[in-house]
Amino acid sequence: MPTYRAPRGTRDLLPDDRAVFDRLMRLAADLAHRYGYRPIETPLFEQAAVFERGIGEVTDVVEKELFRIAPRSEEAESWALRPEPTAGIVRAYVQHGMQTWPQPVKLTTTGPMFRYDRPQAGRYRQFWQFDVEAIGDAGPAIDAEIIELGYRFYMEAGVEGVEVLVNSIGDPACRPAYVAQLTEYYRGHADRLPPTERDRLERNVLRLLDSKDPAMAELNAAAPRITDRLCEACAAHFESVKAHLAGVGLAFRVEPALVRGLDYYTRTAFEFYVAGREGQQQALGGGGRYDGLVALLGGKPTPGIGFGLGLDRVALVLAEQGHVAPPEVAPLAVVVGADPDDTVTRFRVATTLRAARLRVRADLARRKLGRQLEAAGKDGAHFAVIIGDELAAGDVQVRDLQAGTQRTVPLDDLARELARAEASHHHG
RNA sequence: GUGGCCUUAGCUCAAUUGGCAGAGCAUCGGAUUGUGGCUCCGAAGGUCACGGGUUCGAGCCCCGUAGGCCACCCCA
Structure with a gap:
């Protein structure tokens, strides 16, 4: 029994594991470079407010999963390890006046993220993400470019059976009305809601849509759909994203129940998913548009979109699909x-x-x-x-x-x- | 944060109704001292996850803790 061990939810990447990550990180860097995204490195920790404001005070990520650093007595700052890369990158965008750079500013980073979750296979407290962000372009074409880039990463990495799910979750012009309507709908059927689902009704109605509770299936099937309630501008944007994807022959599925866990998302939301594997960690990556985030963090109103792809899960799925680590280069x-x-x-x-x-x-x-x-x-x-x-x-x-x-x-x-x-x- | 299952050597796993902790692989060494892969021999490696309890006696039964996994929750 070792005296010391890696903290719960973390692990050592031994040389064979590290070789797989190396390959994935090289692929990520190469792909981002090919698409014109420049590498950026932001701190592994930020003022906690960057995440609290950016991600949302009432999200799970901030409420229960944030790795907070106990402030030293002489310092007022409250810090937290980054649970995702976008907030920090947007903070850097604002801090360094990147709105004066040619727009959009296309950035990429790959590194460890931290969430105080209960660990499981494919779910760690320290995990690696390949991240890409395009800030300063509101048009739907960049959405499609980013989704296609993410999909290509899995293809070139050799992951089989990746599905692309897309949705639009509206914007401040249309989402509030939809949320109100959805709340009303579920309240009208409150007697049919399981207790846990009833709690979520008041906290985050959208989450009810992707409930795994079988009792919810019928109710959810008849629920009003966001895609039917989008304002004209959001609907046009969504149509154009889909047209761009179809234009490059990228197969995707519109999933009206696809909602995002972080508050900052608007309009386009997407997820990369691999079906048919044991365990529930089937989401390999996801992202979306965050047109309000830059302003939320103190910048001028600026649109943005990006994704984060979980490298741990890619490595896990590759191993399950029988891909072995490339042999170490032997000495001459x-x-x-x-x-x-x-x-x-x-x-x-x-x-x-x-x-x-x-x-x-x-x-x-x-x-x-x-x-x-x-x-x-x-x-x-x-x-x-x-x-x-x-x-x-x-x-x-x-x-x-x-x-x-x-x-x-x-x-x-x-x-x-x-x-x-x-x-x-x-x-x- | 909730519930369930699991934890024996570095790895994969055995161990009778509670009765002296083992194997394979890996590691290190030897097979008349300058030649690998195959083979043979040997050594080392364990607080049976940790801490209590029951018992003449616990790897095995009971309680707690930690870690892993599964389902939730959530997400990558």
Whole structure:
């Protein structure tokens, strides 16, 4: 029983896990770059008010999941670890006057987020998101670009069975009326609401729509739909988003029950979902438009849209779908020696090869040659450089561990020979 | 935050109605001392998650705690 362990809901990404994340993060960076989004890095923590104001005081994320940092006595600031990246990025947009940059400002970041949830498979207190934001463009085309970018991430990552769900949740012009109507509808059927659902009626009516309670199915099917109650501007925007998606052949499903957990969303909401897996962590990512957020955080009224994709869940689903981690890049050569104690020479030869920019491991453990070669084989190294008595004549043995062949090479030619072998290996 | 199931070596798992904690893999070492993969031999590795209780005796029964998982809640 270890004395110390990783905190609840966190985990260590061991080299094999980290290799998967590396690949995903490289793909994320490459895709964002391809689409013209520039990397940004904001702090892992912010003034708590950034999240309280931005995300909404009465959301679950702020009410019960925010990782608050106890303020030091001499400081008034109340801080919290970021539960999502958008609020911090928008804060940076306002702070640095990005409204004077060419609009829209297209930004991306990938990193850990923190939520004080009860952990489960695919649900962690520290989790990684690939995030993309376009701030300063109200048009529907950018919505489609972002949705398509997110979908492409899953495709290029190799995730199978990703579905794209889209909806419009209206704006301040039409949503209040819809919410009122929906509240009235459910109140009229209050006697049919399970107790837990009755609580949500007053807190967040929209949440009733995506209830998993079977008792709600019939009631929800007959509930008024936001897509039927959008104002003219929102309806036109939504139609255009769908037309843009159809224009690039991207399959999507309109899901009227798709609502978002954070207050700042307006109009377009979307989610990437993978069906048919064990467990309920089927939402791989999601996002939406947040036309009110910049103003909420002290900037001029500025539209924005973005998404966050959960890398932990992508890694989980990839593993479930049978995708294995890419093999670690094995060293080109391992320097071994007949004299177990002569680590000086092994270290020196390896250093020379590394200076020639070759990927070389030195076996510095004091074990006999057979064990050194065994370890080199397990490493997957292509060559073993064997140092023995030939060194007196300025030679070493170079053994091809895959072919089982071996030949004498002058130490002076070693780097050149290995470099040539590596080049021909890569091109052959 | 609610309920349920689970926790034995680094990993995957055994252990009779309560009666001396084991295997495979991995690790390290050996097989007449300068050659890996195969094979054989050996070693190390455990507070049976942690803390109490019952009992002559607890990995096994009871209570609590922690962690994991599942369903909620929520979301990525």
